[in-house]
Structure formats: structure tokens, C-alpha cells
Amino acid sequence: MTTGSGTVQVVRSVAELEGIREELRGTERTVGFVPTMGFLHDGHASLLAAARAQCDFVVLSIFVNPKQFNQASDLEGYPRDEERDLGIAAEQGVDLVFSPEADDLYPEGFATSVEVRGLTDVLCGSEDSRGAGHFRGVTTVVALLLNLVDPDVAYFGQKDAQQAAVIGRMVRDLAFRTRVAVVPTVREPDGLAMSSRNARLSEAGRQTAVVVPRALERAREVALSEGPAAGIEAGRAVFRAEGLEPEYLEARTLSGLREVEEASEDDWMLAVAVEVDGVRLIDNLPVEAGTGKGAGR
Numbered sequence: 001m002t003t004g005s006g007t008v009q010v011v012r013s014v015a016e017l018e019g020i021r022e023e024l025r026g027t028e029r030t031v032g033f034v035p036t037m038g039f040l041h042d043g044h045a046s047l048l049a050a051a052r053a054q055c056d057f058v059v060l061s062i063f064v065n066p067k068q069f070n071q072a073s074d075l076e077g078y079p080r081d082e083e084r085d086l087g088i089a090a091e092q093g094v095d096l097v098f099s100p101e102a103d104d105l106y107p108e109g110f111a112t113s114v115e116v117r118g119l120t121d122v123l124c125g126s127e128d129s130r131g132a133g134h135f136r137g138v139t140t141v142v143a144l145l146l147n148l149v150d151p152d153v154a155y156f157g158q159k160d161a162q163q164a165a166v167i168g169r170m171v172r173d174l175a176f177r178t179r180v181a182v183v184p185t186v187r188e189p190d191g192l193a194m195s196s197r198n199a200r201l202s203e204a205g206r207q208t209a210v211v212v213p214r215a216l217e218r219a220r221e222v223a224l225s226e227g228p229a230a231g232i233e234a235g236r237a238v239f240r241a242e243g244l245e246p247e248y249l250e251a252r253t254l255s256g257l258r259e260v261e262e263a264s265e266d267d268w269m270l271a272v273a274v275e276v277d278g279v280r281l282i283d284n285l286p287v288e289a290g291t292g293k294g295a296g297r
């Protein structure tokens with residue numbers, strides 16, 4: 001089924017997407033792709049803007065991927081608002097929205113999963129966190145979407161730094177022709193990273209959540225002068241003052257997710273996951289290689 005919403009074409013079936021992709025192959029147009037689970041915010045808008053600026057044809061996918069949720073309640077509670085999403089897509093000049101049903105994307109008998117090992121055992125992939133199964137779900141759906149959309153460039157947010165690293169490795173290892181572009185995190189005026197999950201915070205929780213960027217800023221400041229271990233301790237102290245204990249707060253390289261001991265190492269980040277007001281938030285601050293400088297936030 002195809003429906004018009006403003007100037008955006010919405011495609012709900014894999015067969016129809018394949019037909020459109022085949023037609024595009026006959027042209028010289030470059031394709032930019034932004035995969036999402038919907039409930040779009042300014043962070044997604046910045047990915048779409050980058051795709052619009054760099055590519056001739058922009059595809060947005062909206063699919064709440066059941067394979068990447070460990071708990072049914074998390075999947076069911078995931079915020080959805082397709083009408084609003086389509087309005088944002090139109091504003092951002094998206095050419096095509098792919099919004100499939102789960103049983104079209106994963107038909108009966110679907111038996112394959114894609115797993116990137118190593119990078120998925122740490123941070124959000126550790127057993128104390130969401131577990132490697134989460135990333136298996138992400139890489140399986142992203143591999144499938146990349147095969148269907150066949151984009152020249154696919155855009156991911158720096159906010160999900162581990163996801164970007166894992167997908168970058170998958171694309172390299174499996175020789176996808178797509179280039180992965182990582183776009184800086186977009187923040188609310190008080191510094192909270194934009195996330196669809198922020199909508200689940202109560203008013204009080206939203207106020208408390210500002211501790212996340214503040215703790216990261218403090219951690220980075222101390223890490224740059226006294227080293228990553230001292231920075232992590234300083235960041236933890238900021239959380240403790242709010243009665244919060246992060247699930248993790250670690251210094252790791254951006255692409256290999258290796259633990260960092262010296263501030264002068266390769267491009268690295270301070271990454272955190274913490275539950276605030278019953279909502280699990282993640283964020284990170286990158287640090288430029290060798291410069292000992294923050295690479296923005």
C-alpha cells in the first residue's frame with residue numbers, strides 16, 4: 001500500500017520497496033538512508049538533514065524492531081506516533097518512508113541472525129545490561145534493511161555510539177557497499193541528549209535527567225587533566241549526589257570500544273547508561289584523538 005502524506009510516499013510492503021529501488025537503480029541518483037524506530041525527534045531530524053544535504057534520494061524507515069527488545073513490556077511501551085513522524089519526514093524533505101509490518105520483514109521461517117562479536121559484549125551488551133542479544137537484533141534488522149534499501153550512505157547518531165561502532169564493523173566485515181555516517185548528538189537546551197525515551201520521563205524525572213550530561217561533562221573535564229579513571233570517579237560522584245548509580249560509566253575508544261587508560265589515546269568517549277525515574281538513558285561525550293580536547297557534546 002502506498003499513501004501520500006504531504007510530499008512523502010509511504011511504502012508498507014517489502015515487494016513495493018524492492019520495485020522502487022529497482023527503478024532508482026536505472027537513474028544516477030544517490031540514496032541516503034535513515035533507519036529509525038519512529039517517534040522522531042530533533043536528533044532524527046539532524047540525521048535526515050544530513051542525508052538530504054548529501055544524497056539525491058532520502059529513505060526513512062520506521063520499524064519498531066521486536067528482535068532488539070529483551071522485554072515484551074519495553075517493546076509494547078515503546079512510544080509510537082506515525083502521523084507526527086510523517087509530518088516531520090515531509091518537513092525534512094524525505095522522499096520515501098518505509099514502514100513495514102513485522103511479518104513482512106520477518107516472514108514465517110525467517111531463521112537468520114547477524115552477530116558482531118566482541119564489540120557487543122561490553123557497555124550495553126554486557127550481561128548486567130541489555131545483553132548481546134539486543135545488538136544481534138539491531139544488526140540483523142540493519143543488515144536486512146541495508147540489503148532492501150541498498151543505500152549509498154546510512155546515517156546513525158553518535159548518541160548510540162556503541163550501535164554506530166557495531167554497525168560500522170558489520171558493514172566493513174560483510175562488505176556492504178554502504179558507507180556509514182555518524183552524526184553528532186543533538187541536545188535539549190539543558191544538555192539532555194534527545195531520545196525517544198525522554199518522552200517516558202515524568203516532569204520530576206525530566207529535571208533529574210539533566211544529571212546525565214552534567215556528570216559526563218564533569219567526568220570529561222577531570223579525565224582530561226587527571227586521566228580517564230579519575231574522570232569516571234568524578235562522574236560517578238555527580239550521580240551519587242542525586243542518589244543514582246549508573247549501570248556503567250566507562251572510557252572507551254569510539255570504533256573498537258577498547259577501554260582507555262590515557263586521555264591521549266585514539267578517539268575515545270565517556271559513555272554512560274543510567275536509570276532515571278524508571279527510564280534507562282544512555283549518553284556519551286567524545287574526546288578527539290591526541291588533542292585531549294572534547295569533540296563537542
Ligand code: PAF
Nearest residue numbers: 035036037065138141160
Ligand atoms: O537506533 C535505532 O532506532 C534502532 O536501533 C535501529 C538502528 C533503527 C534498528 O532498529
